[in-house]
Amino acid sequence: MLHLARPTERPRAVRAALLGLCLGLLASAAHAVPQCELAGAPVNPANGFTTAGQSGLMRCTDLDGPVRLREQTLQDGRLMGPARWVYRDGSRKEHSTNARGNRHGLARAWDAQGTLRREENLDDGEPVGPQKTYAESGHLQRLDYVVDRRIAVSLSTLTDGTLSELRCAPVSLLPQDQAVCGHQGRASAVTLHRAPGQPSGTVSYLGGALQRLTVLNAQGALVRSEALHQEAGQPLRRVKRVYYPSGQMRSETDLLEREPGAAPAGREGVGREWAESGQLTQEIRWALGLERNIQQWYLNGQHKLQQNIAREGRVELRTTESFWDNGKPSAMNVERNGRLWGWQRYFNEAGLLLREDEHGERGVLLRRKHFNAQGALEREERFLEDGSRI
Numbered sequence: 001m002l003h004l005a006r007p008t009e010r011p012r013a014v015r016a017a018l019l020g021l022c023l024g025l026l027a028s029a030a031h032a033v034p035q036c037e038l039a040g041a042p043v044n045p046a047n048g049f050t051t052a053g054q055s056g057l058m059r060c061t062d063l064d065g066p067v068r069l070r071e072q073t074l075q076d077g078r079l080m081g082p083a084r085w086v087y088r089d090g091s092r093k094e095h096s097t098n099a100r101g102n103r104h105g106l107a108r109a110w111d112a113q114g115t116l117r118r119e120e121n122l123d124d125g126e127p128v129g130p131q132k133t134y135a136e137s138g139h140l141q142r143l144d145y146v147v148d149r150r151i152a153v154s155l156s157t158l159t160d161g162t163l164s165e166l167r168c169a170p171v172s173l174l175p176q177d178q179a180v181c182g183h184q185g186r187a188s189a190v191t192l193h194r195a196p197g198q199p200s201g202t203v204s205y206l207g208g209a210l211q212r213l214t215v216l217n218a219q220g221a222l223v224r225s226e227a228l229h230q231e232a233g234q235p236l237r238r239v240k241r242v243y244y245p246s247g248q249m250r251s252e253t254d255l256l257e258r259e260p261g262a263a264p265a266g267r268e269g270v271g272r273e274w275a276e277s278g279q280l281t282q283e284i285r286w287a288l289g290l291e292r293n294i295q296q297w298y299l300n301g302q303h304k305l306q307q308n309i310a311r312e313g314r315v316e317l318r319t320t321e322s323f324w325d326n327g328k329p330s331a332m333n334v335e336r337n338g339r340l341w342g343w344q345r346y347f348n349e350a351g352l353l354l355r356e357d358e359h360g361e362r363g364v365l366l367r368r369k370h371f372n373a374q375g376a377l378e379r380e381e382r383f384l385e386d387g388s389r390i
Helices: 009-032
Strands: 035-037 041-043 056-061 065-073 078-087 092-098 106-108 116-123 129-134 139-146 150-157 163-167 190-195 198-206 208-218 223-228 237-243 249-256 269-273 278-289 290-297 303-314 313-325 329-336 344-345 353-359 365-371 377-382
Touching: 065 092, 163 198
Parallel strands: 163 190
Antiparallel strands: 035 041, 035 056, 056 065, 065 078, 078 092, 092 106, 106 116, 116 129, 129 139, 139 150, 150 163, 190 198, 198 208, 208 223, 223 237, 237 249, 249 269, 269 278, 278 290, 290 303, 303 313, 313 329, 329 344, 344 353, 353 365, 365 377
């Protein structure tokens, strides 16, 4: 005979199962809570009443959490002073905390094998002075010197001791930058490497100022160069060049090099670009940081664009002559502060005038003249501000 459970049996069994599950979860949760003690007495850092006014080393352990051990110094109930973390994988870090709750002073971090990997100098949470990064093998991999939240000096070193990166400051900030940054009265000559035995380029510094630079690709071909040049009786100039993989020059900027500490005045010089065929495609000239003249060419050598820029106070006038690839004019435009202004002329490929547009304030189109194939005026249109014609 089939016996059916009484209505109360199933709910009782379910309740028992749920109760067991809840107890298990509570036990797991309780086990996951770090156990903290101060001077031998239990405390709870999440409950300020248990640490109020107390001083000493608070020690928290959690065998199952990501942080196995946490040691923090309390001063009159506040976390301030030396602190140490030990993680499940064996890695650890140490630092000190100031009254603002920020890291302050020397901070270190070790990996799971006990190798020192990071050493920082901090001022109220901000890096200042030397900052060191160590490789897994233990050698100093990167050394930075921070001034005003900016990396002023940087040296990156490979396992064989050769440099992979170098940045210098106008004055020596580290013993290691003396020779390589040219702070010993003569220009340095440093070969950089992407891997041991694989050069990535060269740099030369004098008094922390870059004198020469070359960048090589993985195949050893020149990618980029930079150098200071000075001809007799001429100002010092810095020339930067970029190259195609074929070795053909891709671009060049030749700019006035201003004296160290001089007030910034913007670019002063010329920039050029070439196609890989060797054809010059663009030339820009700057004066006091502003564009003064722009020229462009087609790959067949014909002029593509000639642009002159004049400035008077806040007004910039840009006059542009555009050309078809056969050398005939295609347009003559005038812009005032970035908007078309005055009469604009447009031509067909034979160089004959097709249209003239007049633009007023804010670039609004006012009039348009159409010309026939013989150059005679065919019709004229006038426009209202909304673009409608009259």
